[in-house]
Amino acid sequence: MASFPMNAGDGLYSYSKNSHLQKEIIDGVKEMVRDVIIRKLDIKTILSSSNTIHITELGCSVGPNTFSSMQHIVEALKDKYLYQDQLIDSTKSIPEFQIFFNDQVTNDFNTLFCLLPVDRSYYASGVPGSFHGRLFPSRSIHFAHCSTSIHWLSKIPKELLEKNSPAWNKGLIDYVGASNVEIVNAYVAQFERDMEMFFNARAEEIVPGGMMVLVSPFLGYVRLLGFFWF
Numbered sequence: 263m264a265s266f267p268m269n270a271g272d273g274l275y276s277y278s279k280n281s282h283l284q285k286e287i288i289d290g291v292k293e294m295v296r297d298v299i300i301r302k303l304d305i306k307t308i309l310s311s312s313n314t315i316h317i318t319e320l321g322c323s324v325g326p327n328t329f330s331s332m333q334h335i336v337e338a339l340k341d342k343y344l345y346q347d348q349l350i351d352s353t354k355s356i357p358e359f360q361i362f363f364n365d366q367v368t369n370d371f372n373t374l375f376c377l378l379p380v381d382r383s384y385y386a387s388g389v390p391g392s393f394h395g396r397l398f399p400s401r402s403i404h405f406a407h408c409s410t411s412i413h414w415l416s417k418i419p420k421e422l423l424e425k426n427s428p429a430w431n432k433g434l435i436d437y438v439g440a441s442n443v444e445i446v447n448a449y450v451a452q453f454e455r456d457m458e459m460f461f462n463a464r465a466e467e468i469v470p471g472g473m474m475v476l477v478s479p480f481l482g483y484v485r486l487l488g489f490f491w492f
């Protein structure tokens with residue numbers, strides 16, 4: 263399946279140097295993400311079988327935004343552990359954190375790893391592959407995060423490309439100003455199929471008591487934020 267990664271490297275036209283809008287979205291929801299972790303996450307349950315918290319960042323690209331999100335989430339999880347639910351077992355030490363940075367196989371993982379903050383308080387791994395399918399073993403992820411990535415479709419709906427279809431999109435790549443509703447419906451139907459695959463995969467991978475946070479731009483400026491418990 264074709265994938266279209268963000269511009270690689272850290273040069274003038276790279277994603278790394280041209281992702282301020284996505285950073286604004288991350289900053290705009292930070293307090294909400296912290297709040298839901300502190301109020302809702304069942305850290306006792308997720309730490310009942312291991313002292314390592316497994317986090318995945320789905321659609322991470324090359325940074326630096328992903329590092330900002332991950333640092334923030336790790337800090338919120340630490341605070342939750344230290345101050346809210348003190349402590350499950352006082353002999354246990356602060357949990358360790360393992361972050362799985364996921365993106366399409368064509369993503370520039372080399373740049374991502376070169377830009378990893380040296381003072382990070384987590385272990386880092388790369389997981390290549392589409393988040394529309396399985397990426398992890400069953401019940402192995404405690405926290406999943408995905409920011410400005412789930413609106414990417416897995417493919418172009420084929421009826422948009424067929425000249426004799428009512429949904430033919432005349433070579434355009436979006437439905438802004440679409441001349442008929444069939445075009446919009448084709449995009450919506452593909453998004454629904456993609457999200458079903460996405461949710462089915464995460465339902466297998468996330469542990470009971472785990473959490474997933476999805477952040478997505480909506481109508482340009484409004485931010486749509488969803489929290490899911492497992």
Ligand SMILES: C[S@@+](CC[C@H](N)C(=O)[O-])C[C@H]1O[C@@H](n2cnc3c(N)ncnc32)[C@H](O)[C@@H]1O
Pocket residue numbers: 266267268281284285288320321322323324327328364365366369391392393394408409410411414416
């Ligand atoms: C706009 S970037 C967002 C990157 C980062 N989350 C941020 O906030 O800066 C969207 C990313 O989603 C990735 N992506 C799109 N579809 C994907 C899929 N099916 N599986 C994994 N990653 C995907 C793209 O390759 C791209 O790196």
